[in-house]
Amino acid sequence: MSTDGSLNPESDSFDSHPPFYIGQHSSTRSETLTDTQHSQVLDRGFNFVTSPITNRHFFERVVALYKAHLTEKELWSRSHTTAKPNPSLPGPVVPTLTDEDTSYFPCSYVGSIVAYSSPWTDLCSSNPDISSISRQVLNIEVAYANFCGARSIIIPGPRRDGSGGGVALYARAIQEALQAAGRTNLIIHMPMYREPGLEEKAETLTSLFKESNGPEDVNAGEIDLFSAWDSWNTIRLVCNYSTRLFYIAVRIPRRLPEKELQERWFAEPLHYLTIAQKTFQENRNRHPSLSRHHQELINHYMRLKNAPWFILNDVGPAIESLEESADKMVTDFPTLTEANQTLKESRKSQMPNLNVFVAYLRHLERQQPPFSILETPTLTSFQDWLQSPLQPLSDNLESATYEMFEGDPVKYDQYELAITEAMAEWKVLKKPSAIGAVDANGNPELVVAVAGAGRGPLVTRVLRAAKKTGTSIQLWAVEKNQNAYVYLLRQNKRVWDNQVTVVKTDMRGWEGPQPKGYTNVRCKVDILVTELLGSFGDNELSPECLDGIQGHLAQPHGISIPQSYTAHLSPISTPRIFADLKTRTGGGDANAFETPWVVRLFAMDFVAQKVPGHGRFQQAWEFVHPVDVLRADEFADENGVSAKFATAGGGSIAGSSGTNDHNARHCHLTFVCRTRGVIHGLAGFFESVLYAPQIPGKQPVEISILPDQIDRKSKDMISWFPIFFPLKTPLEFPQDTELEVSMWRQTDDTKVWYEWMVEVFAWAGPKTRMKFGTTELHSSRKIACLM
Template identity: 60%
Template structure:
């Protein structure tokens, strides 16, 4: 019988090829859309798609003529003295609709492979209101027509400077309007990664052509003054303003890759942004030893990083050929070859273009991509930045498929087995007492082991394997409340474990404890204690699936003082992040889920940026709190000792937190963390992670050496060292309703609470931004509101 992977070549068992490069061509000198012949010759050069200007020079001249006629009419009808002002109520000129003379673009068989390019002379940020109005109207006409033709994306050249906030805001407002004009196409803002000299748009703006030459000269002088002062984050600031005004609409932008890549902080900032095209021009490439185009190692690494995205970007090569003239010659030659019967010599001398050397290099680069790693299977890649609601393990019974997904991680279970093996081996080495009646009065060593929340039994299997490896006999209990999983556990015990396991169906918090076999083989008269309690109740934030609350209900069975819990402790960690893609997705979820921005989401954070830097005393990842097990002397134990009965799970009317009885208040937590952010940026929420110590060795290793802890971690800077290739947990994301912008050299103050009212657990969080204005003076520059997941709290019942 063939396996599923044999029947399905796309299975994760087969190495999958890296994404193919989709490469397009853009010519800044092109003023007419490609003809069918031009497009076919472009394909012969190796390109997959090409840009097309939406309008031509006729439309350009018509806009300028309308401006001149409007100004002339205004001057003819109004006689102004030096003290008079133009009536602001006079109407601006209205640009008539497009005609067939204004554009050569139209529906065609390959329209899906056409990238429409808006006119670069359009000046949406002009200080002249008439020029700005005409530019806005021209853009709307172009976008509407491109949308009608069926193109998928329209590229709009972005603002040419970042210092003029008025012009940037004006540009952003005009882009917002295009979303109503074009309902289907993507609006792509063409911006550089930073304002590197040589990447400027060369086409004069409408303002430069129409306004007084003195104004144009003054603008050019101002640009020359700022040319030597490159603000690396200026272009990103402009983009952030545009997408904020557009309310994080699901639109994309293209970035021009510079000749010299900037610092890594700016590269990771742009990596987090929604990207559809990477634009490479002639200055980006450099000639290799044979004179062919190539890219630097830094550019290659950047491209390979982008190609790891679930939706990999496309490439747009500009001004590297073929030119319009060469395409005209190729079309004419192709027409001659098909209409006549040329000789071989004529065919050989034909100017038909071959594959572009730039395309050949990009194809070579495509083949140089490293194969997928174990963490980049097709399944895991599909989970990039995909929002998942946290599990409710106490109130819900998990499906078999959910258990199966968790069981597919050998790294986690190898670590659990190692922790059990070391604990059992050291138990024998240290000659510790046990809770088994068979070990009493000098009997052979035997441990009482319990797996609580056994699920389908993977930890049971590993505990039995650890016992066999260590040579320490065990009596093992598997406790599970899910009645469906209970059936599976019974079957596993009969067919796999050889009846070595006592399977118990109950909530672990209600379990009366193990009743072991005595030396005579008969059950003991009363429950005994547990030597080793094993659980896998950890969530993405450590405690978010109520591991502390679950263990509170069962840890009373752990033997004192020698009994232990695996895991023995876990810590929650936080870091502020920028993730515009997830923020935009949450906005689309919000109409159907009023709590979207109050929910801690489980998500494989990928296209994101850590906005904090690592500095002394303020690391990028900081610990929020810790839980340690077992906990002796809990409020529940005190109640039982005094009243001789189990404490109810809820007590109302007390003075504890949230007017509860305080039963679970010892599991409440609070933290206040300070993160340093060197460049200016924006925070969309908090990335949450956890680490856990499964077992701390108590005996010395060989030659007195201290043994390493058995740990697992999902912290980005620790996972490779402690639990490499582990995939059981994705991070947790605490979103902010409104993105928090902060200036350069800011400090983000993060305050979070773990709250409870004895029946449920939830989180509350707030982020504040401060900046230093003096040696001892710090001012607040922004703050989020207080978020609370109380309405989607994790239930304790």
């Protein structure tokens, strides 16, 4: 991997933290700022401002329209005293906008204005007339803002959650507004949870006319921390995970909720974090500040590839102060002396007009923890970016791909440590060598093979380990890629001093090493080193490859590095990736939801909790090498022919010979979820024991990408991203439930694929479980990894 300045945390060109983009919003503003006012707000340190799409005049017109409708209904009722209410009585129709209804027009600085829809509407109202008026107003506003060139429109979220159909009404209105908006993105403004006082301040049509929404709409009593997230989940589900709705603005409360809810919002497509004035506290100097917990949340959220922007709510400057300042502005051009004096005063004062809340956020911006080695711009760009798994047996990698893998020193340091330990213990335990030769000191001369050598990084590490331990070796590098083979030959001449025998062949067809000084004689291998592991351990067919070469490993002393590896799973919520997959499906990728994707999972939520007997990450299966018995060898012995030429036999898959059935696997895992939520797939990880010392008291040499183990076993290792097994339909589950995951590793002797499904259960009594939902059986057979 490249080590230029953009990737080196110690270089001057490496950004130490992501920038803050800070906007200003006023809940009482009813007009778009003038050019002068807008410039003054930016002079206070803001990067952008929000603007109402319509003004007070439009609001009064709508109110008058509804009053007239109520009068009409009253007159109709008086003239039909014995009749039931007529459901066909026409409702109010909001007329189109006029130039008196808005001060929002196309302008040169439209890019630094975020349109804000009217907060006085009530899309959730149980009154059909009010909900209809609100829906019409929303459509009119988003269509007009789209015409003016708005890039995004913030829409106040529902003020109530729960049953009663209000959220469904709201979601249906947003789905319709997406069509009216054309190309503009819609952003729903939601509270992190229903903290009292966190909602919009503006009165709604419902409250203005003293309409009742019914008891189901009242958020009373104990606060349900996840109810606001439930509403957002319903909205985006009704809108089918639309990419133009795929943004959200979250109101940060004064009192932060539990970590589970913070992580749930972290997984969502955050675009804005809005912070009201009352969320801030005064420090000793009576300046605004945020609590340590708020600072940690901001620092965490700013690690996203698309870091959220900030909107400060009702922190000034007030519109009156802007107008007053505008009146005092000098309209004539200053003299050169006056301009120079103004410049000196400006430099001396260091932006005296900087808003105190903006100044504090700028302080937090500078105080962010610096990027770690895992947060280089390149690695950050890989966040939640889907990559198809490698097909190492059917495809030849390019040099750039090898180079990227070679840029991880942690991985190769661990491999070198494992090889060094193996060679050192070989001497201590006085194990014989495959060729029976010894060096001048009487130590055995070992036969070492690097299978799948690529461009040779492991070959270099083997030579280093031999030098460290004073071990005499005969070294073979086996590689099937004819292009990499050329590179290996060059490395052998220029770097390795012709100490290596380079062989171009598929490791499964290699006839074994021919020791130096012998003719037409093949010997066994003492240490076999490979780097065939994938994100799930076995997904790049390491078991099948090692089956094909392990016959050359000396028994019983031969060592395989790695010696074993385990696959692990955890259910996750990752709406960003789910929306990406839906887009791919619409673009013609029919197998998008049945592909195990390699992805650096980042904006996601591990929905399961660690409880006794059930971890957040659970082992699916394990592979150990060498394998004592191979069905392919038995088949050849019994039939006198290789299994690859066999016809249908007794394998577990119809039409297979069954010679690879020992590499099939199945697991059934149970995960416990304390809070309710939704999952979009399964995250897969692996761990590997490269070498388990045979001398008691020594720790094994391991590598791991498990989130709770990587820092302990292979800190800062970047060679592997996790694997993601998606679900075609998001699976919702209530609180205190169990997610049961079933997964299979299947094979038919020519290819390997995975199958997976998830079920939801909840306990209805001490001995009774109820099933709440299940997914279909997913299968990657159509895009299986070829053997």
